[in-house]
Amino acid sequence: MTKSAVILETDASGVKEAVFAAITVAAASGDVIALTTASADSVQASCAEYGVTQLISINAGCDLDAHPDARATAFAECIKAHGITDVIAINSMEGKDLLARMAVILDAALTTDCLSIDVAERSVKKSYFAGKALATLTLPGDIALYGLRPNAVVAVAAPSTPASEDFTASVTAEGIVITDIQGGEGASTDLSEASVIVAGGRAVGDSSGFDILNELASTLEAGVGASRAAVDAGYAAHSMQVGQTGKTVSPNLYIACGISGAVQHYAGMKTSKVIVAINNDKDAPIFSKCDYGIVGDIFDVVPQLTNALK
Ligand SMILES: Cc1cc2nc3c(=O)[nH]c(=O)nc-3n(C[C@H](O)[C@H](O)[C@H](O)COP(=O)(O)OP(=O)(O)OC[C@H]3O[C@@H](n4cnc5c(N)ncnc54)[C@H](O)[C@@H]3O)c2cc1C
Numbered sequence: 215m216t217k218s219a220v221i222l223e224t225d226a227s228g229v230k231e232a233v234f235a236a237i238t239v240a241a242a243s244g245d246v247i248a249l250t251t252a253s254a255d256s257v258q259a260s261c262a263e264y265g266v267t268q269l270i271s272i273n274a275g276c277d278l279d280a281h282p283d284a285r286a287t288a289f290a291e292c293i294k295a296h297g298i299t300d301v302i303a304i305n306s307m308e309g310k311d312l313l314a315r316m317a318v319i320l321d322a323a324l325t326t327d328c329l330s331i332d333v334a335e336r337s338v339k340k341s342y343f344a345g346k347a348l349a350t351l352t353l354p355g356d357i358a359l360y361g362l363r364p365n366a367v368v369a370v371a372a373p374s375t376p377a378s379e380d381f382t383a384s385v386t387a388e389g390i391v392i393t394d395i396q397g398g399e400g401a402s403t404d405l406s407e408a409s410v411i412v413a414g415g416r417a418v419g420d421s422s423g424f425d426i427l428n429e430l431a432s433t434l435e436a437g438v439g440a441s442r443a444a445v446d447a448g449y450a451a452h453s454m455q456v457g458q459t460g461k462t463v464s465p466n467l468y469i470a471c472g473i474s475g476a477v478q479h480y481a482g483m484k485t486s487k488v489i490v491a492i493n494n495d496k497d498a499p500i501f502s503k504c505d506y507g508i509v510g511d512i513f514d515v516v517p518q519l520t521n522a523l524k
Contacts, residue, residue, distance in 0.1 A: 216243050218333050219293065220266070221303035221312060222250035222257055229260040232304040232407050234369035236362045237264040240302050241372060243334040247298060249289060251278045254378040265372030270296070271380050276387035283389025286315030291383045293320065293357065300333045305361035306407055313359045323353040326361035327462070329485070333360075344458045344481035364407040365464040366485065405456065408437030410467045413456055413483070416443035417472025417494075417512055424450060426513065427471055430520045439463065439483075441473045457482035471512045475500025492516065 218240040223230045240246040245267040250257055254271045261269050272278065272292050278285040289312065293301060301316070303309035305327050317324035328338040329348075336353045338360060353360075405411060412431040414424055424438065431438045440450035442457055456463055458478040468486035472493060473479060480503055483489070491504040492515045501507045508515050 216300055216334055217247070217296070217298050218243055218245070218300045218302070219247040219249050219296075219298045221289070221301065221309060222248050222252065222261070223304055223306060223308055224250070224252050224257065229257050230304065230306075230407065231369075231409065232306070232362075232364035234260070234264045235365070235367040236302045236304055237261075237266060238370045238372070239331050239362060239367055240300070240333060241265045242332070243300075247296065248376065249292060249301075251285065251288075254380075258376065258378065261376045262374055263371055264369060265374045266376040267374055269376040269378040271378065272383060273380060274383040274385050276385075280392045281387050281389065282311055282392065283315060284385045284387055286312055286319055287385040287388070288383035290316050290319040291385065292381045295381070299356065300336070300358050300360070302331060302333070302360045302362055304407070305363045306404065309361055313361055317359050320357050320359075321355070322357035322359050323355045324359040324361075325351055325353060327363050328360050329363055329366045331360050331362060331367075341485075344478070345484050363462075363464055363485075365409055365466060365487075403437035405437045405439050405454065405461050405463050408463065409465050410434045410436035410469075411439045411456070411463055411465045411483075411486075412436050412469045412471065413439035413441065413454075413473060414444055414450065414471045414512075415441040415473030415479075416447060416449075418444055418449055421449045423513075426516045426520070430469070430516055430523070433520050433523045434467075436467075436469075437465075441476075441479050470500055470504070471516055473500055474498050475503050 220236045247268045248266040330339045414427045439456040440454040445455045458481040464485040466487045469490045489504040490506045491500040492508045496509045
């Protein structure tokens with residue numbers, strides 16, 4: 215029988231938005247157990263809003279958030295102890311790290327970057343070849359682990375009253391120790407989790423040209439991305455690159471500023487819900503791929519857009 219769990223990834227403001235979609239996906243096959251290393255009190259309200267039925271707060275004799283190996287062992291212990299068969303995490307760096315370690319410990323099937331997941335059928339949809347092919351995979355074995363691409367599924371609120379319990383794992387400090395976390399260059403928001411992205415291309419001209427995009431992004435609480443041409447020219451950090459050789463993103467809104475719309479860029483953002491393009495060439499390929507297009511100079515249009523939104 216299916217018994218589904220979701221990993222609650224948190225940041226300074228609580229449970230990450232993208233996790234709620236994972237709860238919605240798990241809830242489609244019945245009850246949802248939420249697994250966390252945070253205190254139950256700090257995540258209870260979010261869990262109750264999206265339909266979690268049981269909240270398990272996992273602890274051990276060491277700081278699990280600073281020991282990724284011990285954390286994976288502790289989660290695996292909890293999963294086995296509760297007879298959990300299917301576990302969904304968001305496809306973030308942290309989620310992928312935890313899932314991969316757990317897959318080894320549990321000898322479980324793992325698939326990441328899923329666009330959709332049917333837990334009851336043990337089936338997922340994933341894109342391949344820069345988005346040209348969509349594959350349906352089924353996962354074998356007693357336990358299946360899934361990474362859900364942020365923003366690929368819409369979260370649906372479903373009020374519940376989760377029962378909470380503590381689980382103390384027997385693991386002690388082992389393996390890697392995280393001693394410090396530093397934000398990367400240009401890493402304001404993790405692009406793969408952002409629900410709005412403002413991206414700049416070669417047309418931005420230099421790194422200070424990104425100032426107008428940063429201002430628009432801060433007005434929209436968006437992440438800032440870049441084309442490879444902008445990255446190769448040194449205007450933006452590689453962590454900001456969107457596309458075939460950069461990040462794959464699925465925001466609700468993607469604003470491409472001075473980006474031509476080459477296939478390699480499009481491959482990384484084609485699953486955006488709404489694409490807006492600003493380009494001074496009315497024949498730029500991006501205009502055949504966007505939902506809304508503005509023909510104009512980014513240095514005129516972007517500040518006007520920011521002012522209008524403010
Ligand atoms: C194997 C491979 C992998 C690749 N991977 C990636 C990838 O991951 N990501 C990626 O982005 N690219 C990738 N590329 C590169 C890709 O092919 C394009 O070269 C690149 O995306 C172009 O970036 P761009 O649109 O910023 O620049 P350009 O193609 O130079 O386009 C600039 C656009 O800005 C417009 N413009 C100019 N001035 C203004 C202005 N003032 N206001 C408004 N618009 C203006 C122009 O009309 C033009 O459309 C890859 C290529 C290869 C071969």
